[in-house]
Amino acid sequence: MAIKIGDTIPSMKLMTVTAEGPKEISTDEIFKAGKVVLFAVPGAFTPTCSIKHLPGFVENAAAIKAKGVDKIVCMAVNDAFVLGAWAKDQHVDGAVMMLADGSGAFTRALGLELDLVARGLGIRSQRFALIAEDGKVTHLAVEQPGGFEVSRAEAILEHL
Secondary structure, three states, rough: OOOOOOOEEOOOEEEEEOOOOOEEEEEEHOOOOOEEEEEOOOOOOOOHHHHHHHHHHHHOOHHOOOOOOOEEEEEEOHHHHHHHHHHHOOOOOOOOOOEEEOOHHHHHOOOEEEEEHHHHHHHOOEEEEEEEEEEEEEEEEOOOOOOOOOOOHHHHHHHH
16 A cells, blocks of 8 residues: 555665765655655656656755755665766756665555566656655655656645
């Protein structure tokens, strides 16, 4: 069952990209205190993710943070090295925290996995965005397959 508004973000360990390389981080450290926008993409370097989704959050990072958001987090079922290369390619420059869910365990815990095995991509994350305050989900926007409306940066900015 998918996570819903009012639910607590599951406590897990993931990897994030830092200037020193990949670093383990707990979801508690990310979400426990403050307001966090998390958006997830099916995969780094994929077309919609690279042309629209991540760039939208990078471009709107200051406006989103001006609405009281403490962290903006991009998650993908890719390893931290891939996310590090993608962040560099996309000129993220620290505007967005890159979160690697390499095995998809966090995505499964959220109930938001996407089976792309038939397309040669394995199990990925659905495209979604959520807002969490002090570890609780206050807004959840999951795209229909192939969609890119409710999880884009501008839609989240309007919701904030």
